[in-house]
Amino acid sequence: GAGVSQSPRYKVAKRGQDVALRCDPISGHVSLFWYQQALGQGPEFLTYFQNEAQLDKSGLPSDRFFAERPEGSVSTLKIQRTQQEDSAVYLCASSLVQGDYGYTFGSGTRLTVV
């Protein structure tokens, strides 16, 4: 596609509910990144894929967070048993190669846990 597509755009979850956030990167982009952005803050790294391989997941806050990219294109970020502190905008970005080029970000998913 022309850009990075994320869905849903907004998600309201009750505390304890599981959520799944989808990212469809630019076709042919090898690298895919997930970031979490709290209100008024810069994006914080969560995890990184090169094709289908998850090369870095050091930013995932807890074992409730899980990401996958099984076929090297679409990626899903799953959060289990959501908590209020998970409320944030979740940004997906892709780049052509290993991150030495600018990222193209999607519009993000705004998650609100109530």
Place this chain on the structure above:
Amino acid sequence: GQQVMQIPQYQHVQEGEDFTTYCNSSTTLSNIQWYKQRPGGHPVFLIQLVKSGEVKKQKRLTFQFGEAKKNSSLHITATQTTDVGTYFCAGPKAAGNKLTFGGGTRVLVKP
């Protein structure tokens, strides 16, 4: 771990004036990137600097990478209302690594 700091956190500018925002890394960077995020939007890539002391211009925006490759600056001349937004710098810890973003400089323009 690697830290990227930006100052100032907020910049109130009169339309038509110039200003500079600064970015400092705790570690040497292979490159520095700048992004702009409009209110309610997502970060948009502006530019990448790679060489020590490199200077690049985009219309009224001038970007500079420090000689030690640990700091960078963004200078905007003749600020316009379209410049409103948050400017982030970001750098990888090593070539090909994930980007670490600074906290951003929020620019507000007074007409």
